[in-house]
Structure formats: structure tokens, C-alpha cells
Amino acid sequence: MTSYPVFLTDKRTGEPVAAELIETISEADLRSVETEWKPVTNAKIRALMAKGLSPADWPEGWHWKWRDKVTAINGLLAFRTFALRCEGKLQGLMQLNTARARCRVPEQAGKDLVYVDYIETAPWNRTAIVDTPRFGGVGTIMIRAAIEVSRDHELRGRIGLHSLPSAEAFYANVCGMTDLGLDGTYEGLRYFEMTSVQADAFSG
Amino acid sequence: MKKTMTLNLTDTEMQVLQDLCDKKDLSKTAVLRQALRLYQLVDVRLEQGGKLFFEDEAKKEKAELMVL
Numbered sequence: 001m002t003s004y005p006v007f008l009t010d011k012r013t014g015e016p017v018a019a020e021l022i023e024t025i026s027e028a029d030l031r032s033v034e035t036e037w038k039p040v041t042n043a044k045i046r047a048l049m050a051k052g053l054s055p056a057d058w059p060e061g062w063h064w065k066w067r068d069k070v071t072a073i074n075g076l077l078a079f080r081t082f083a084l085r086c087e088g089k090l091q092g093l094m095q096l097n098t099a100r101a102r103c104r105v106p107e108q109a110g111k112d113l114v115y116v117d118y119i120e121t122a123p124w125n126r127t128a129i130v131d132t133p134r135f136g137g138v139g140t141i142m143i144r145a146a147i148e149v150s151r152d153h154e155l156r157g158r159i160g161l162h163s164l165p166s167a168e169a170f171y172a173n174v175c176g177m178t179d180l181g182l183d184g185t186y187e188g189l190r191y192f193e194m195t196s197v198q199a200d201a202f203s204g
Numbered sequence: 205m206k207k208t209m210t211l212n213l214t215d216t217e218m219q220v221l222q223d224l225c226d227k228k229d230l231s232k233t234a235v236l237r238q239a240l241r242l243y244q245l246v247d248v249r250l251e252q253g254g255k256l257f258f259e260d261e262a263k264k265e266k267a268e269l270m271v272l
Contacts, residue, residue, distance in 0.1 A: 076248060078241040099242045111228055112238065154234040 001026075004145075008086050008135040011125075019086035021141060025093055029083040030067045032090035040123040040130075059128045060164040061120055069095060069118065079117075082145050084138055092121045092138035096149055101160055105178050105193045108158060113193070114150040116143075116161035128166060139167070143175050144203045147194070157199025162189035175202055211236070 002023040007016040045058050055062075073079040078099035084092040095117040103111045121138040123129040147157045162183060163171050168190050171177045177192040194202070213221065224235045246256055256269040 076241075076245055078245045099238070099245055112230075153238070154230050156229075 006084070006141050008091065008137045008141070011133045011136050017086055017135065019084060019091065019141075021145060022083045022085065023080065025066070025070050025081040025083050025095075029090050029093065030070060033066045033093070036089060037123050044123070044129045059123070059126065060166055064118065064120060066093060066120075080149055082142065084141060086135060090122060091125060091135055092119070092142060094119045094142040094145065096146055098149070098153055103158055103160065103193060104180055104191070105195055108195055111158065112153075112155055113158040113160045114146055114153065114155060116146050116159060139170055140174065147199045147203045150199070156196035157203070158194060158196055159199070160191065160193040162186050162191050164189065
């Protein structure tokens, strides 16, 4: 198990908090999703249902089943997974696919990239679920990790992903990725791609 | 930890490998590692009962790729 020291931001104090980015999602991480994340998300869904809101208004990704995702890719070299832990709790998960997609941005079209299959942050870090998020920076750390995997594969930091609507501004404005518009072939989600130059600017 | 191996290729195979390196802007090692990832993924999916297709949307053609 490889782990890397990283820092999240405590949203209550604005101070950095030591965290750990761990390569490969473990059984303990999956249990954390089921016993710590799901109850928070489900409580929010029940509150929304009580207000008469439909699943379209529920928090994005509420139906994701990380255990199924991880089981499906077990042992496959093409996939890399990461877990982010802080203060003893799971704060985020990510699944990368190194054998899925080619670049679409003209300046790097046809070259390989690392595709970000899924990123999720703990429900207590999401403004869609709690009024005051606990930690910030999960997405930034995960995207930096994806860039490092891309570099490790000699792909020069090139990554791509389809964004859920609530995260579009993050990928466009914070990460500086190129917005290639809505993709009719992938659930109508907006596709973003990071060039090697953008990767250098974002993560150095 | 990474291990080193010697690979014996014909001239043609080496030329194909070099062409892929030039096209993808990758080293030979990186191309072969990517090929291994893809080959394993395809092999496992086929073992699970999946099929691999190439589709030409313009010509409306779809051909199953037989992987030995």
C-alpha cells in the first residue's frame, strides 16, 4: 500500500489539516462508504423526499455503489484507485482508467490520456448535503493524483473526464481544464480535458 | 518495484513499436505497458462473456473483433 501525505482545508477554521492519500481502495474504505457515508446521504434524501422532491433533485451520485465498481475492476492493470483519509475518516475516493479514452483537444488529439472514471467526496464535505462542509480540497488532491498517474504512464499529465453538473465550474475554473461541451454519447454530461500545459499550470 | 526483461522482436515488429512510440509520444516501455493493460482488460472481459466490437458510425458498420 502506497500512501502520500497531503493537506485538506478545515472549512471551519480555514487551516490546513494533515491527510493521507492512499493508493488502492481497501475493504475498510468500502465499509466506510457503507457505514459512514451512506447514512448521511440517505438522511439528506429522506429530508428532500419529505419536501416532495424527486430523485432528479437528490445529491448527484447518490446511487453510486463503490463496492460494485471496485469489484468489477479487481486485478485489472488498466485501473488505479485512491482513497483519501483525514482524522480517521474517509474523505474521498477516485477511480482512474488508463485504457479507455484518447484525447479530443486538437493539440493532443489521438494521444492517450488517463480518464477519471469517478471522483466522490464524503457527504459531509458537500454543500449539496450539509450546510457547513467539513473539509475542502478533496477534488484538488484527487485531480493532482490523476495528473501524477498520467505522468507515471508518460502521458505528460493529460487527463479527461465527464463532469457531473455541480462540478463543472471546479474543473473549468479551478483546474483550468478545457471544456469540450456536452457529450451526447455519455449521458449528456460535459466533457473536460486537461492538456499537458494545463497540468503543469495546475500541479507544477 | 520494476523489473527488467529482454524482448526479442522481428524488424517489422520493432518498426511497428517505433511507429507507435512516435505517434503516441511514448517510450517503448510505455507502449508495451499500455498494450499489456489493454490486453489484460480485453481478455478478462471476454472471459466474462463480453464481446469486443469496432463500430463505424458513418458507415453504420459494426464488426466483432476476434481475440485469440
